[in-house]
Amino acid sequence: MSRWIIVGISGVTNGGKSTLTKRLLDVLPDTTRLICQDDYFYPEDSPHHVPCPGGLDHHNWDIISSMDMTRMMKEIREIIHSNPKPKLKALEPGDVSYKASSSLVSDVTAGTLPVLLLDGFLLFGLTELTEMCDFCFFFTLSREQCWDRRKIRNYEPPDPPGYFEHCVWPMYEAHLDYVKKNVPDVIFLDGMEDSFQMVCQQIETASKVSPSTFIPSGQMVKIGVHGKERQNSR
Secondary structure, eight states: BOOOOEEEEEESSTTHHHHOOOOOOSSSSOEEEEEEEGGBBOEEEETTBBGGGGGGSSSOSSSSGBBOHHHHHHHHHHHSSSSOOOOOOOOTTTTTTTHHHHHHHGGHHHOOEEEEEEEOOTGGSHHHHHHHOSSSEEEEEOHHHHHHTTOOOOSOOOOOOOOOIIIIIHHHHHHHHEEEEEEEEEEEEEEEEEOOOHHHHHHHHHTTSSOOOOOOOEEEEEEEETTTTSSSOO
């Protein structure tokens, strides 16, 4: 079974999570996989949904119970128990990502570990998922910055008036407080800054830690700049 580097990218809505993961996919080896938490929302008519606070006639989409986390965890486990065969992406020297990716993709031939990217605004609300991550990145924005971005985005179903004030921002603040208290290795990212190169470097460093792509199931390993220890049998 292959040992994966698992990178959790979470935080405030419209903070830059999806932009970062897309840029990472452009430069990381093509064994890299991505799971987006947004793909696991229950359908609008699901009984799992609860009403918004504040008397709004709308589901609260900003709590973890609005998503099928059981299915998401199942699909994460399927990936990390798989054994991909690394191969280089076909990048042309004129490609905008060629220079940025050269040091990363060249490492594939040396047997670096495959990477699983997790993108979601409530990733770290589930302890089991958090403990799987070698890196926990969390985007932040001020209320004003978040609203400036949120109000020009289109959602399905659309945000009703008052949804940001009653759900989006209070739920984010609650999750941020939870993360500060319960995710000791979290790396906070300013959503107004470009964190791409730093995150790439972190992943590159972690992928070179192990001398072998294959690690026996159950063996304890140290991964990443945090020196985390965890079993390879989740």
